[in-house]
Amino acid sequence: MSELIQAVLDSDEKSDIRQFISELRQQEKRYLLRNDIVNAFGEYCTRHQKPEHFYHSSHLGKLIYYTQEIIQEDGNFCLIVRPTIASQEVYRLSEDLSVDQMTVQELLDVRDRLVNRFHPSEGDILELDFQPFYDYTPTIRDPKNIGKGVEYLNRYLSSKLFQDPRQWLESLYEFLSVHSYNGLQLLINGRIKSQQQLSDGIKKAIAFVSDRPPEQPYEEFRYELQVLGFEPGWGNTAGRVRETLEILDELIDSPDHQTLEAFVSRIPMVFRIVLVSAHGWFGQEGVLGRPDTGGQVVYVLDQAKSLEQQLQEDITLAGLDILGVEAKVIILSRLIPNSDGTLCNQRLEKVHGTENAWILRVPLREFNPKLTNNWISRFEFWPYLETYAVDSEKELLAEFQGKPDLIVGNYTDGNIVAFLLARRLKVTQCNIAHALEKSKYLFSNLYWQDLDEKYHFSLQFTADLIAMNAANFIISSTYQEIVGTPDSVGQYESYKCFTMPDLYHVVNGIELYSPKFNVVPPGVNESYYFPYSRLEDRVMSDRDRLDELLFTLEDPEQALGKLDDPTKRPLFSIARLDRIKNLTGLAECFGKSEALQEHCNLILVAGKLRVEDSSDNEERDEIEKLYQIIEKYNLQGKIRWLAVRLSKSDSGEIYRVIADRQGVFVQPALFEAFGLTILEAMISGLPTFATQFGGPLEIIQNKFNGFYINPTNLEEMAEIMLEFVSKCDQNPNYWYEVSTRAIDRVYSTYTWKIHTTKLLSLARIYGFWNFTSKEKREDLLRYLEALFYLIYKPRAQKLLEAHMER
Known part of the structure; x- marks a missing residue:
């Protein structure tokens, strides 16, 4: 990349880079992200009447394309350049256009000074560097093979x-x-x-x-x-x-x-599995994660059912069922005494449709019962996880009558519990993140001190570093979850190098080329989600009831908005009401496009209808915003907003009811780690429009079995949907063609059978190599324990003290 910078400086473009950075100096922003940089360069090219090829193909245009961040400090510019996926180079461009390559440590110091410019820190800061622990383990060379660990x-x-x-x-x-089961020698x-x-x-x-x-x-x-x-x-x-x-x-x-x-893959060595979903509100009826882990609950429940079935199949094939060998899967969650009429206050609950899969709920120790007897936000949960892990160990040993063979963590809190359990029990640890918070909140590490009272990112990001480095293997839903795309940084990649000013510098937070990373996408529960055309499997009374709910039912407790013309093609979306899911962005996109309103109605299934009914601040903000958009764009008669808690069977049927009317599904999230609702919609037969930021890029093949949208460009988003609707009006077969391809895509790639077969194969192979190579991980685990006890635990203790005073 230094050659490209030198090429700019050695060419006629030297005057352009001088002019461009001079104009950047005039901006108030001292920290520019990629989108800011690309937009600023586009404006520069327009203002100076540069030809099209200059923007895309000049040396400067290429340099801008690869530049992820620019930080301005004392007249100098720090360029963070990403020449390839999972790599980073840093250069200082001085006022006289001289260029120096910077170290990671120098970059982190620049970021610290940006935050602390009025009160600069003195002395050194703790540096975290995990690279030495990976120096003696195999690493992948080709970025294309990341995720095929x-x-x-x-x-x-x-x-x-x-x-x-x-x-x-x-x-x-x-x-x-060495293989045995409850004292029975195997093999x-x-x-x-x-x-x-x-x-x-x-x-x-x-x-x-x-x-x-x-x-x-x-x-x-x-x-x-x-x-x-x-x-x-x-x-x-x-x-x-x-x-x-x-x-x-x-x-x-x-x-x-x-x-x-x-x-x-045939060796009988995995019989007992723990799936950790510590957060709570984990149940099968009337519980959706409240309010922020609903997708995780669906994922883990479906995974547990499929794992138990696959384990039992494997046991039968191995000839062990006749000897009383049983598969057992336990979902470990927290017991919540004040459970609002749900079963979340029951210790043990069998997973429906399984022989031996259970939800085991372990309570938090009381501490302050005002908090611990109730649901606790995922941002506040951290002080309780160590004692929860200790208590859970005893419960699991009792339920299994021995140790589990595999522990799978989910989300940051579940992963740190999985680390603590796996460390104590000496069993294989697998991590699944679903979505890493660091990627969702801009500058969340840099300005953690301003955000910590509300979000406690210092605890969360420390827990992430510990769990992801401790795991024997990590499952991601997509490749880009690990290392992003050529023009966007992956979620795990964001942990490679970052600072939390006045707390620590992460010089090398994770080895992205480690074979511990494996892409294993989830599946769809085919019992509930299947094509609309399978009429023999549908319950017609449910279909009629849900059709009325979606389009005509007048019930102020469940539905807002009466449609002027319910026969228009429905644009449908279902998600929780928060900023990231961006349903308000979809409503505004619809409101701004009169042409789209002429052809379609907008149907939203989301959250609560009234601010006073929500206890979540972000949801309350989005409710207010949605009302404002409906009023501003006069959407009465064109939008339905439903606040209903759906059973699994109703959720599946709602997609099919929309498909009956040749509607479409829109997923407008600002970022989506994977996108389970996209799979649910596609397998139901709905042409799907989904965000181009995140996992949908790997699910959808654009303009073939679905469509990408940019949720930050509302006009373009409306045009893409309008173009599809217009094509369908001109050629009635077009809707069916896209619908059929969407169904085929899910069945070929995204089933739970495929997922669990791969997961169990990974568990056995990593178990085999851990045994035969006798990898010396003790030094790494000791390092991680030091982070836990010296950084995580004292901060968690302070949060606990604050909780005790409430």
């Missing part, structure tokens, strides 16, 4: 292990020897005493099962196999046992990474 890890470590046949056989023998027994005996025994066992009918049940020849040294776990029939043994035989004789993955 297990594939890389498997190839890399297997090639190293296979180089020493003796060590390889010894590791494999030891690995097969091999004491008759096989060495790796050579293992190799010989496999060939004898293959010959033995080859003489039997492939479909013969395992229990009919179980004891003969035990005499040969092989315990249960190889398969449920002679054919399945033979397949598994032949894979192992091939792995011993001519090992390669694909055979290793195929074999390890």
Whole structure:
């Protein structure tokens, strides 16, 4: 990138960069983000009548494209340039146009001075650097392979292990020897005493099962196999046992990474799983996360059902069901005594439609019962997580009658609990973030001191750093969740380098090229969400009831707005009412476009109808804003705003009712980490318009099975929707074409079966490599414990003291 800067300075464009930065000096803003920079450059090109190619193709145009931030300090400009995904270079451009490359530490100092310019800090500040812990572990080289960690890890470590046949056989023998379930020995027994005996025994066992009918049940020849040294776990029939043994035989004789993955994926080593969703308001009826974790509740519930089913299938295929081996999945959440009539005050609740999946609710210790007996905001939850983890450990050990095999954290609070539990129980830890708060709130780390009283980001971001570095593997829903796009920074990437002035500098917060990252998108619950055309699976009375609710029912408690013409094509959106989900932006987009109003009605299912009914400040602000927009653009008769809490079955049917009327779904979020409602709408058959900022870029193929919109450009957003509606009016088949492609997209890529098969495969493969490579993680874990006890815990204690006074 220094060559590009030099190319600007060595060309005729030197006068342009001098003029451009001179104009930037006139701006009040001293800290410009990419959007500010691109807009300022566009205005510069227009003002100075530059040709189109100059904006896009000149050296300066390219430099502007790659520049993520510009900080102005004492007449100098600090340019933060992102030449490729997951990389960053920093340059100081002085008034005389001389250029120096800056270190990360110098950049963080500049940011600190920007915040503390009236009261500059003195002395050094704590630096956090995780890079040394990754120096001796394999890292991916090509950015395209980020998020495919297990594939890389498997190839890399297997090639190293296979180089020493003796060590390889010894590791494999030891690995097969350790597996058991409640005292029941699995795979091999004491008759096989060495790796050579293992190799010989496999060939004898293959010959033995080859003489039997492939479909013969395992229990009919179980004891003969035990005499040969092989315990249960190889398969449920002679054919399945033979397949598994032949894979192992091939792995011993001519090992390669694909055979290793195929074999390890069959090993019965995961039976008990904990899914941590600590935040609370976790239930199956009348509970949607209240108000800020509804998507997480849906995700974890569906994941739990699918995991339990997949585990049980795997146990059956391994021939272990006849021996009483059971899968068990526990969703760990908090018990809330004042539960508003929900089941959130019950310790144990079975997950509907499962044999052995449960919601286990553990209460917070009382401390101040005014708080701990009630729901606590996700921004205030931090002081209770350590004691909650200690109490949860006892409860989990009792419920499982032993240790779990895998702990999966969800969101920051669940991930820090997962870290504490996995550390104490010494089991595999998986993290799922859903959405990292740091990306959602602009400058949230830089101005944390102004925001901490309300949001407590100093606790949250510290917890994120601890949990993501401690995890054995991390699941993201999309690639860009990790490292963004060529012109936007990923959520995890934002933790690579940042400052929290007067608290600490993060010089290297996470290794983005680590094979711990894996993209495993969630699925859709196909019991509730399915195509509108499957009339045989729909309940017509529900369809009629919800159609009336959406378009004509007059009920001031549930619905605001009477439509002048209910037959117009519906633009539909469903989300919580907060700033990020941006339903007010969609309403304003609709209000500004008279052409869109002529063709369509706007139907919103969101939040509460009255400010006084909401206890969430952000929701209250959005309610007021929505009323103002309806009034300003005179949208009476053109908009319906519904405040209803939907069951899963009603939620699925509402999408289909909209599809019956050839409507569309609009997801206008300012940022969306993934977008489960997008999948729900698409599988229902709704042409979908979704934000171009975040996960939808990987779900939707633009103009083929859906459409991207820029929620910050309301006029352009309206034009894209209007163009689609006009095409549908001209060609009635166009709606059906997009609808069909949307359905096909979800079924090919986004099902829970695909998700859980991959997740369990990851758990087994990471478990195998943790055992065989004996990776020394103790130094990293000690470092993380130091952060927890020296930074996180004292700050949490101060927050707890404030809570005790309420």
